[in-house]
Amino acid sequence: MLKRLLAVLPVVLGVLLLTFLLVHLVPGDPVEVMLGESATSADRSALRSELGLDQPLPAQFLTYLSNLAQGDFGRSIHSQVPISELLAERIPATARLALLSLAIALAIGLPLGIVAALNHLRWPDRLATLSALTLSAMPHFWLGPLLMLVFALWLGWLPVSGMENGGSIILPALTLASGLAAILTRMTRASMLEVLHEDFVRTARAKGLPERTVILRHALKAALLPVVTVVGLQLGSLLAGAVITETVFGWEGVGRLLVESIEKRDYPVTQACVLVIALTYVLVNLLTDLAYARLDPRVRFSQ
């Protein structure tokens, strides 16, 4: 467990270094790109020294790290607001969206995968497999507008976009959940199919346990282990997917903040959003690994 924790450190450091270097990838002078052509040279040198761009690179990186350690992400060039405040405003919205999407994906993917496995190669299986395949070929910027068209514009059941209304989270959450739901269906199906042929399932049946108990208590419990890993890994993709989904639906989360900052060439904000999403992803993966170790007796006892 300690070893796993230590292994994360170089990754976190690398992520910090790469996001730090992003601003230096701007072709030409980043300050000029950010301020535009109308800025005076006094403005430029003021921003340059505020961002520390007049310092040597290693010194800049150290300042970046020590500022981050104090929760200081710098200020938005566009609005002059501290970026930590912007993030604090937006993170809850993205967290709400991601968690609801996760719940939806689990509610769709697990039952669908189990039903498909129990009806192997019969029509429910074919239908579930085909739906999963189709869903995974629908990027968020196509499924989102499609759901918007059907449920908001034609049927009028849900708001088109924004976040004023209580129901406005449903369409973006469904959109964001689609990819994960498809993956979970395929994973659960494959995992169940494997487990159903195991000896302990046959034993459970031979003991005369009702089929319900065999499936839900014996088979499902073992089949869900690999699925846990996928959920952890995919939670990060949800965060990346939120960038597009939030843009489609005008959902004011971190993803939308990222896209807005790119449009305004507000690079410190872009940098902060990318960093927050990546570090969340690393953290979730770490937690998944630890959870997996707790859940799987083989891993737990081998340590």
Add this chain to the structure above:
Amino acid sequence: MKHWPLAILLFWLIVAVAAPWLGFQPDAIDLDRILAAPSFQSWLGNDDLGRDIFARLIAGAEVSLTVAMLVTAATMTFGTALGLIAGYYGGWVDRVLMHVTDVFLAFPGILLAIAFAAVLGPGLNNLILALCLTSWVGYARLTRAQALSLRGRQHVLAAQVLGATTPRILFRHMLPLLMAPLLVEATFSIASLIVAEASLSFLGLGIQPPHASWGSMLRDGVRYLLVAPHYVLAVGVSLMSLVLAVNVLGDTLRDTLDVKR
């Protein structure tokens, strides 16, 4: 019926390649036909500037497939070479490569490509560069893992004993055994690159107007969703058909070549 994925892929490939000779004018503006519905004159209707959507779809397919294949070719070559070297030599070369790929993999999905495209600025060349910078990682990891297990094989040891040069061992004795998993990986990566190009263009980071791209067409289409749903539907169905076809081909290829994941 069994070969529908191949048929769809071939359709888009052929129209994309033949686009210059088909006589379509994807950039021709017709202000009398703004957001016109599908008709005999223009099969899929017209966009917000009266341009023919079908003609623009074909131009978009050309961009999409070119970017996907170009990036796949470049990153597969680079990533495979890197993975082979790291897996074969091991030691610090391997450790450095693994740390670097770990860092790249810490950015979920297309987040890193978005970040690169954002700082590099919009445009086709920067789009390709951003996708190249992020898509080599999969090949490097895959090849490295395979090379690690291959380097102890008898035929590789035999080649070493016979005094074969390292490049010869890597490219004649190890690479051919890696081709099956690499081919499967490349097929899936073409599908995800088509989506990635469209995503970046959707965010305004890719191809710039007036040039057509499926991503920017969807972005425009969403604005006119209520008055001209045919716009979004035409682009979305095209994108989905191509991605689905390539993914199914990837699945078939994986089963045929018996590649485990």
